[in-house]
Amino acid sequence: MIQRFIELGEGYGDLFELIELAKTNHHRLHHAYVFQAPYQGSIRKSFAVAFKPAGSVPFIPIYICREGIEEKAPISGREQAFLEAMEELHITPVQLKVKHSSEYGSTVHHYQALIAILRLNHLLPPLS
Template sequence: MIQRFIELGEGYGDVFELCELAKTNKHRILHAFILHGKKNDKKSVSLALALKPAGDVPFIPIYSCREGIPFQEPKTERQLMFERTLHELDVVPVTLEVKHSSEFGSIDHYHQALIAIMRLNHLLPPLS
């Protein structure tokens, strides 16, 4: 089973699009993720949504808004909107502490590391 990240932007409109993807594909939601990373003592939040394969295609898309949301209390409106959408859909997000993408040689390496973490925690199926 192939898994691949598809990055949206990091703005409010992008999180809105991620929420719409969740609503229109609620029957395909495998997991939702809230990822916390830290760079120079500043924490940021990434939001992601993994969908089950469509039809017979062995492909799991993981849509994400990477590190554009500052970690703060109270939570930002973007994070709250994502959490409200998941609550409406009866989906409990998985929260993970991960390294910041800047600690990797490329965004592809970062995505590969996240996929490996998700597979090791049985949040994504193994490659077939």
């Protein structure tokens, strides 16, 4: 089973596109994720959704808005919109603390590490 991150952007307008993808493909929705990464004294959040394979194709796409939303109290409107959309879809986002992507040599390595973490925690199926 191939699993790959597809980056939409950094989470500003792109987060609303991610929400719309989840709503229009709710029948394929596998998991939703909120990744929290420390960065320069703050926490940067990434929002992602993983979909089940379409038909017989062994591919799990994981759409992500990477590290564009800073953690605040009270939570930002964008984060609130994501959480409300997932609640409407009866999905509880999995929240994970991870390293910031700048700690890796490239975003490819960052995404490989995230996939490994998700597999180890049984949040993605193993490779077949």
